[in-house]
Amino acid sequence: MSERDLPTAARVADPDARRLIVLTGMSGGGKTVALRALEDLEFYCVDNLPSALLPQLVEATGRDGSDRNRIAVGVDVRNRSEDFQHLPKVLAELAGKGVQVHLIFIDCSDTVLIKRYSETRRRHPLAQRGVSLADAIVEERRLLRPLMAIADKVIDSSDLNVHQLRRLIATGYAQATEGLTVMFQSFAFKRGLPLDSDFVFDARCLPNPHWKPELRPLSGKDGPVRAFLEAQTVVGEYLSDTQRWLEAWLPRFEQDDRSYVTVSVGCTGGRHRSVYLVEQLAAHFRASRESVLTFHRELA
Known part of the structure; x- marks a missing residue:
């Protein structure tokens, strides 16, 4: 995937409009890296926020004026399963109020995910006692499938290192300006x-x-x-x-x-x-x- 595959609207959107980017995807795929890249672009970033609180977050940040008109929120399987069911409705309601909503799903192959977890020795959030890493990944895909289906953009990070993913996000979602x-x-x-x-x-x-x-x-x-x-x-x-x-x-x-x-x-x-x-x-x-x-x- 290259920079030009990102949506044109993400690159040329009105910088004065309220913008909400929701990041979700497979654990270990790079969501945290992407969220940090958006934070560097001066998005107001919140990780693992329940979907029911999204409208309150948008409203609260808007009270400060245009300094916080760009928000990025991470959503993953640490959230309750009902959050995934409610999220499409919440995003539609925000879009109806004039917020520019963009849902990004960061995917990654099972083979690469297993390798990354093996190298970092981190525990998958769904890996309970007696549940293998492979089974946890399968269950995560099942839970996230509805969000992947409605995502504005799916990024496959299987062949991207952290620097390439960071650049891809920064290039696509930098604030529209007349300069570099x-x-x-x-x-x-x-x-x-x-x-x-x-x-x-x-x-x-x-x-x-x-x-x-x-x-x-x-x-x-x-x-x-x-x-x-x-x-x-x-x-x-x-x-x-x-x-x-x-x-x-x-x-x-x-x-x-x-x-x-x-x-x-x-x-x-x-x-x-x-x-x-x-x-x-x-x-x-x-x-x-x-x-x-x-x-x-x-x-x-």
Whole structure:
């Protein structure tokens, strides 16, 4: 599945309209990743909300004005079974009141789900004593089948890693603006280059906080690490040069009708220098752009 498979309405919807995205699907399919991607897009996100409370949530968030006119809610098998039966009616009523409702179902093959649960050693929410993982997945499909049938979009995450799914959601549901949605992400070169990168910057030439024992367990988000890096003249020069380069070239992508650009910054371990630079770059460009996201691969 590619970015253009997402509904056009999701990409060009009126940014001033009330929008409600309901995320559901198979446990282990990536619903939490998708919800976090929407949270990065400044959706007001709530996980595992009973369907009967959806109208109250929409009404309550609307009292604050347009700052919370975009809501995303996660619904899964932790909810009571009657919630699945009532959800279509609730969504129809909200749509009748002018709310732009979009139901996303994140599917995944049984084989991949079993592999993911085996790797993470998490327990399936329906796996009771004496019930196998395979049987729990079968029962979950039965319970969720009515929601999958009415979903506006079904995303199969079987062949997607977390970064690809995150980008797919962010690309499709970024707020409609006249500019790009820019994702700044940090990574470790020792774990490989992010395949979704449009630009890659190498920060391994900068002084490394890793060699300071007191800084090693921290990240580039922490004050002592920031202070260490900001005391290095070369770090400030690197940051300024990178900002100027992106300021010169990001507009070229806008002129080419691009909707999404990923800027990756890497260092050896992906915890200190790259994280710091990503946070600084994001803060700088948020002053002039509406849709700026961050993702720290090695901190996720």
